[in-house]
Amino acid sequence: xxxxxxxxxxxxxxTYLLGFLKKDADSQIASSANKAGELMxxxxxxxxxFRSSFExxxxxxxDGLEKIQAxxxxxxxxxxxxxxxxxxxxxxxxxxxxxxxxxxxxxCILEKEKTLQGSGLALGTTxxxxxxxxxxxxxxxxxxxxxxxxGNFLALDCGHQFCRECWITYLGSIEGEKKYTYLHSxxxxxxxFSRVRLQHLLALSPTLTQKWQEMxxxxxxxxxxxxxxxxxxxxxxxxxxxDHDR
Numbered sequence: 693x694x695x696x697x698x699x700x701x702x703x704x705x706x707t708y709l710l711g712f713l714k715k716d717a718d719s720q721i722a723s724s725a726n727k728a729g730e731l732m733x734x735x736x737x738x739x740x741x742f743r744s745s746f747e748x749x750x751x752x753x754x755d756g757l758e759k760i761q762a763x764x765x766x767x768x769x770x771x772x773x774x775x776x777x778x779x780x781x782x783x784x785x786x787x788x789x790x791x792x793x794x795x796x797x798x799x800c801i802l803e804k805e806k807t808l809q810g811s812g813l814a815l816g817t818t819x820x821x822x823x824x825x826x827x828x829x830x831x832x833x834x835x836x837x838x839x840x841x842x843g844n845f846l847a848l849d850c851g852h853q854f855c856r857e858c859w860i861t862y863l864g865s866i867e868g869e870k871k872y873t874y875l876h877s878x879x880x881x882x883x884x885f886s887r888v889r890l891q892h893l894l895a896l897s898p899t900l901t902q903k904w905q906e907m908x909x910x911x912x913x914x915x916x917x918x919x920x921x922x923x924x925x926x927x928x929x930x931x932x933x934x935d936h937d938r
Contacts, residue, residue: 701835715735715784720800751913752928753856755880760930766910767793775800778890783908784811787875812878815847833858834881850886859896863888867903872911874904 701709712726750756771793788811789796799807807816809933831840833855840855847853852863860881865876867896893901913919918933 698751722923747934748803748934749930749932750928751930753786756928760913760932761909763932764909767791771796773876778891780891781808781813784813784876784889787872787908787911787915791912809871812885814886846892848886848888848892849879850884850912852879852881852884852886854880856896860900863896863900866887875911 710725710728714722715839716722716725748780749759751760767786768779768782771777772779774797775782775785785796785800785807786793789799793825831845831853832838833840833845834852835854835858838855840853844854845853846859862880863874863877866877877888877890878884890901890904893904913921913930920931921927922929922931
């Protein structure tokens with residue numbers, strides 16, 4: 693069973709596990725691991741092309757982090773161009789499809805409007821709707837009901853208006869609800885599913901923007917099929933599959 697189990701794993705993971713099994717206190721397991729290791733050597737020699745298709749990146753370094761960020765930006769630019777939409781729309785859609793470009797493009801070809809609605813995006817809106825709203829008329833915050841001064845509130849594509857302080861408090865409160873909730877947060881208005889996008893955060897706070905970008909990059913490394921982070925929580929190395937069709 694040890695040999696069969698290791699054979700189903702990729703070479704690097706199997707070799708790593710073998711290193712522990714060979715030292716197992718149970719002599720039968722250690723012996724079986726040694727025999728499996730001999731078979732692994734032959735298998736490894738036949739998979740040099742597979743092994744060479746990986747690149748290992750240390751994200752704790754500036755160069756490594758920039759390399760991963762560049763990979764992500766290439767995906768966003770590609771989707772944005774193919775679907776003729778703003779980059780932050782592409783970011784929301786890619787996240788919702790676990791960074792599978794092929795799956796996203798297929799969905800948009802078959803049922804674009806339904807796909808956009810499912811991600812809290814609406815056809816017919818533009819980037820101008822993302823900026824902090826300005827008006828000479830008095831308006832009230834939809835949460836605290838304070839009067840809003842010009843330039844001190846934000847409305848998403850849905851048009852629901854909330855003051856900057858309530859927005860920051862709201863986004864801070866949902867951050868720890870569920871994993872990555874912050875990345876698919878929606879309008880605070882009851883039963884409104886309009887998506888909070890990066891462009892909105894840029895209009896609110898540099899801190900919120902940086903937090904979103906860091907979390908988005910983390911989600912990319914976790915979900916994209918071409919990336920695999922080291923299982924050691926304290927390790928920043930990432931294995932990246934080259935020339936992979938997403």
